[in-house]
Amino acid sequence: MGQHALIADPDPARAALYAAILKQEGLYAVIVKDATQAVSVLLERGPPALAIVDLALGIEVIERLRRTAPAATLPIIAVSALRTERDLATVHRVRLGIAAILAKAASEESFRRVVRRLLGVGGAEDSEAPSAPTPPSDATPRADSGVRRRDDAAPADDSPQARAASRAGPRR
Numbered sequence: 001m002g003q004h005a006l007i008a009d010p011d012p013a014r015a016a017l018y019a020a021i022l023k024q025e026g027l028y029a030v031i032v033k034d035a036t037q038a039v040s041v042l043l044e045r046g047p048p049a050l051a052i053v054d055l056a057l058g059i060e061v062i063e064r065l066r067r068t069a070p071a072a073t074l075p076i077i078a079v080s081a082l083r084t085e086r087d088l089a090t091v092h093r094v095r096l097g098i099a100a101i102l103a104k105a106a107s108e109e110s111f112r113r114v115v116r117r118l119l120g121v122g123g124a125e126d127s128e129a130p131s132a133p134t135p136p137s138d139a140t141p142r143a144d145s146g147v148r149r150r151d152d153a154a155p156a157d158d159s160p161q162a163r164a165a166s167r168a169g170p171r172r
Contacts, residue, residue, distance in 0.1 A: 003026070003027055003028070003048065003049040004027060004028045004029070004030050004045060004048045004049065005022045005027040005028070005029050005030070005048050005049055005050045005051065005052065006029075006030050006032065006038060006041055006042065006048040006050070006051040006052070006065075007019060007022075007029050007030070007031045007032070007051075007052045008032050008033070008034070008035070008037075008038040008051065008052070008053045008054060008057055008061055009031070009033070009052065009053075009054040009056075009057075009079070010033050010034070010054060010056060010057060011054065011056075012031075014054070014079075014104060015029075015031045016031075017108070018052050018111070019031060021108060021111060021112055021115065022050070022115065024112075025112070025115055025116065025119065025121065026121075027048075027049055027050065027119075030045065030048070034057060034061075035057060035058070035060060035061040035064050038051075038053070038061055038064070038065060039064050039065065039068060042065060042068050042069060043068065047068075047069040047073045047074045048074065049075075049119060050074075050075050050076075050077065050115065050118055050119060051065060051074055051075070051076045051077070052076075052077045052079060053065070053076055053077070053078055053079070054079050054080065054104075055078050055079065055080035055082070055085040055086070055088070055089055056080065056081070056082075056085070059088060059089065059092060059096070062076055062078065062089075062092075062096045062098065063096065066096055066097060070097070071096075071097025071099075074097075075099035075100075075118040075119075076096070076097065076098050076099055077098075077099060077100045077101075077102060077114060077115070077118070078098050078100070078101045078102070079101075079102045079103070079104050079106075080101075080103065080104060081103070081104040081105070083103075086101050086103065089101045099118050100114045100118065102114060
């Protein structure tokens with residue numbers, strides 16, 4: 001592939017892990033530690049195939065990258081060890097064109113799947129869902145998924161009193 005990826009992460013060990021995974025996917029990783037370096041690399045080298053940004057650097061890093069490269073040309077993966085930072089990124093996801101938000105604790109395989117999806121890479125093994133276990137031959141297949149909606153969690157009471165109560169709304 002020969003393309004580059006931008007990794008903006010102050011943690012050298014985590015950045016090295018991301019770089020190793022990206023190298024396996026055919027990308028050369030450019031690692032930076034702050035927003036200024038990230039924008040400089042973007043201006044010097046042009047838009048990378050992908051950017052990984054640690055939200056510990058601040059959402060402003062993504063804002064600065066977005067002013068330089070639109071979402072159509074630069075998919076960004078936001079990563080964070082903190083749930084509050086991931087929640088903040090989720091709120092701004094559409095505005096900033098964040099392609100994916102991952103916990104730093106995400107497995108290498110999860111990270112790799114996201115990278116492959118964003119790069120449009122992968123064979124049938126990436127797109128196939130794991131197969132469900134096959135029931136024993138004497139088992140009757142279930143018609144439902146076992147997931148209940150709020151309104152069908154309890155058995156239906158079709159009495160006139162129940163119908164009137166449902167029309168009246170919830171009790172206060």
